[in-house]
Amino acid sequence: TSVVIPDSVTTIGDYAFYDCTSLTSVVIPDSVTEIGAGAFWDARQLKSIAIPHSVTNIGENAFAECGLTEIDIPDSVTTIADNTFESCTHLTRVNIPDSVETIGESAFSHCHELTDLTIGKGVKTIKSCAFYMNKALSNIVLPGGLKTIGRAAFSCTALTHVVIPNGISSLGIYAFYKCPLEEITLPAKISKLGDCAFWGDITSPKVIKVS
Secondary structure (H helix, E strand, C coil): CEEECCCCCCEECCCCCCCCCCCCEEECCCCCCEECCCCCCCCCCCCCCCCCCCCCEECCCCCCCCCCCEEECCCCCCEECCCCCCCCCCCCEEEECCCCCEECCCCCCCCCCCCEEEECCCCCEECCCCCCCCCCCCCCCCCCCCCEECCCCCCCCCCCEEECCCCCCEECCCCCCCCCCCEEEECCCCCEECCCCCCECCECCCEEEEC
């Protein structure tokens, strides 16, 4: 149920605590620089964890299907790997710091209770399905330096207002598919909208602005 990792440890390996469904508490020391793929996957009772600023790499699926309710990514991390927090269904708050440049595929998909999302100013790439099926997510501020919004990145969320940053020249297919959008602001340089980018079932954007 509880783990204290000593400060002699620098790496938590792949699947180290995978499927530890009764784990409720983990203490990670500042000596750790890497958390491996699937390290805490399916730790369903793990409600919170402090990731130290010494960590520079967090592997794919590291916290997938955890019971986490909130997470602060340390500013030592530059990439959030694919599926890192996928299906953390009780996650309500996420803080992504300015150090992060890439949010991986399905990194936060199926986080159904996520309402409070801060995307750092350094993020340039949001990959496919990054926030797919986050049904409670109704508000986001996309950073000005963002260059890529991948396929279905925000599909099936509750977003109503979206401002696409000036650095975006194209949108992936299904980028905002089935969102109850009321208003979209597009940059002047945008040249391509992927298929069904704003398709919303029986609804469609009421206002589309082009700067």
